[in-house]
Amino acid sequence: MSEQPKVSREMVDDILSAYPEKARKMRAKHIVVKDEGCTTCAIKSNSKTIPGVMTARGCAYAGSKGVVFGPVKDMIHISHGPVGCGYYSWSTRRNLAAGERGVDNFVPFQFTSDFTENDIVYGGDKKLETLIREIKELFPKVKGISIQSECPVGLIGDDIESVARKMSKELDMPIVPVRCEGFRGISQSLGHHIANDAIRDHMIGKKERADVGPYDVALIGDYNIGGDAWATKTILEEMGLTVTNIWTGDGTAEMLQTAHQTKLNLIHCYRSMNYICKHLEEEYGTPWMEFNFFGPTKIEESVLQIAERFDEKIMKKAKAVIAKYKPQMEKVIEQYRPRLEGKKVMLYVGGLRPRHIIGAYEDLGMEVIGTGYEFAHKDDYDRTIPEMGNATVIYDDVTAYEFEEFVKRLKPDLIGSGIKEKYVFEKMAVPFRQMHSWDYSGPYHGYDGFPIFARDMDMAINSPTWALSQAPWKKSAKEV
Ligand code: ICE
Numbered sequence: 001m002s003e004q005p006k007v008s009r010e011m012v013d014d015i016l017s018a019y020p021e022k023a024r025k026m027r028a029k030h031i032v033v034k035d036e037g038c039t040t041c042a043i044k045s046n047s048k049t050i051p052g053v054m055t056a057r058g059c060a061y062a063g064s065k066g067v068v069f070g071p072v073k074d075m076i077h078i079s080h081g082p083v084g085c086g087y088y089s090w091s092t093r094r095n096l097a098a099g100e101r102g103v104d105n106f107v108p109f110q111f112t113s114d115f116t117e118n119d120i121v122y123g124g125d126k127k128l129e130t131l132i133r134e135i136k137e138l139f140p141k142v143k144g145i146s147i148q149s150e151c152p153v154g155l156i157g158d159d160i161e162s163v164a165r166k167m168s169k170e171l172d173m174p175i176v177p178v179r180c181e182g183f184r185g186i187s188q189s190l191g192h193h194i195a196n197d198a199i200r201d202h203m204i205g206k207k208e209r210a211d212v213g214p215y216d217v218a219l220i221g222d223y224n225i226g227g228d229a230w231a232t233k234t235i236l237e238e239m240g241l242t243v244t245n246i247w248t249g250d251g252t253a254e255m256l257q258t259a260h261q262t263k264l265n266l267i268h269c270y271r272s273m274n275y276i277c278k279h280l281e282e283e284y285g286t287p288w289m290e291f292n293f294f295g296p297t298k299i300e301e302s303v304l305q306i307a308e309r310f311d312e313k314i315m316k317k318a319k320a321v322i323a324k325y326k327p328q329m330e331k332v333i334e335q336y337r338p339r340l341e342g343k344k345v346m347l348y349v350g351g352l353r354p355r356h357i358i359g360a361y362e363d364l365g366m367e368v369i370g371t372g373y374e375f376a377h378k379d380d381y382d383r384t385i386p387e388m389g390n391a392t393v394i395y396d397d398v399t400a401y402e403f404e405e406f407v408k409r410l411k412p413d414l415i416g417s418g419i420k421e422k423y424v425f426e427k428m429a430v431p432f433r434q435m436h437s438w439d440y441s442g443p444y445h446g447y448d449g450f451p452i453f454a455r456d457m458d459m460a461i462n463s464p465t466w467a468l469s470q471a472p473w474k475k476s477a478k479e480v
């Protein structure tokens with residue numbers, strides 16, 4: 001086995017020296033090496049990608065339609081503009097939803113206003129009105145509609161707000177205009193913020209639930225990827241809490257409208273939904289807290305922290321939940337740890353997972369030697385640095401070139417990143433898991449998720465395929 005190469009600033013600088021001077025200087029600020037002295041290392045984030053490099057980022061429309069609104073299952077989300085944005089974002093995120101298709105679950109469908117040149121020249125407002133009426137006619141049980149603007153809608157200055165107002169009155173249901181044109185912002189992150197604001201202005205407080213209880217909690221920033229929110233809900237309910245609202249995985253319009261009635265907001269994905277938690281606190285006094293349900297260590301910590309917000313009864317149940325699952329989790333660790341112990345991981349995902357999944361790897365004896373985000377802000381990096389060990393590298397909006405170079409030099413045993421990275425690294429014979437969609441697997445959250453996570457990581461790393469990856473012409477004559 002080759003010796004583990006060391007992470008160093010010299011290595012980073014050497015990689016960056018391939019760039020023109022201006023680009024080199026800019027990129028240098030986005031990468032830090034965490035060492036002994038660096039506890040709050042400065043890393044530049046949430047700024048424009050340098051033109052010409054290959055970035056993995058998405059756009060504001062992706063952040064609003066794909067991430068925040070898309071999983072609200074009984075609303076219909078119109079991809080308003082040319083057909084491409086809707087078509088290519090159709091069913092790619094694996095946010096699961098229960099319910100009857102076309103009746104109270106529209107997640108599997110894709111709706112678009114299919115702009116053509118005519119609409120760009122003459123405006124698309126009339127078409128939008130017609131489309132909204134048709135939706136109500138075809139799907140009478142729909143609970144609301146959101147209009148997700150694509151770039152051309154903003155560029156030609158269509159007044160989607162007035163269409164929404166008019167049609168909302170005519171059809172007597174919420175119709176939410178969302179100004180999430182892709183060109184806004186520098187990544188999908190602004191799309192999250194715009195979507196949070198649209199929910200604040202058009203949904204929250206518009207309905208009252210009759211059956212409010214002292215243990216009502218909202219699960220915020222869990223999009224039910226591969227069933228994550230269901231796994232999370234199981235734990236919270238076994239603790240004695242009532243999950244009344246989920247944002248937005250397997251969520252409903254009513255869950256957004258009654259958000260002001262919960263007692264505590266539990267936020268998993270801070271990046272995409274901190275805005276709404278802060279608003280609910282300021283406007284309605286609802287407290288909120290972050291938690292992490294990846295891997296038994298983090299789950300245990302979070303379960304106790306959540307229970308502390310309630311009474312003795314909940315605390316007792318929380319401890320019982322931990323005790324119930326402990327032997328099961330120990331069994332999983334016993335099975336997989338010997339196969340995974342000491343393996344090095346490099347991560348690169350969106351805005352939460354690069355820090356939230358570290359604990360789950362550590363439960364299996366693995367070590368995260370590099371991590372980074374596509375679109376995190378300073379507050380995310382502040383939360384990340386304490387999670388990382390010394391001699392690790394943290395990279396913001398890493399370019400395809402830089403990531404490849406890091407991998408060539410640091411030789412991780414596993415990479416967890418997205419679809420754009422997957423085949424590049426698999427062709428380099430590095431084990432890989434797609435950590436946005438859980439590579440068509442999941443859930444990974446909660447006690448239900450950990451055994452699946454452990455199995456999947458083992459399957460990727462210890463697959464016999466990697467031993468067969470040497471090209472025949474590189475083998476000695478005897479081996480062939
Ligand atoms: Fe939050 Mo891909 Fe989800 Fe996070 Fe967010 Fe995105 Fe999903 Fe990734 C998401 S909401 S779609 S946990 S935009 S996997 S920040 S990039 S790490």
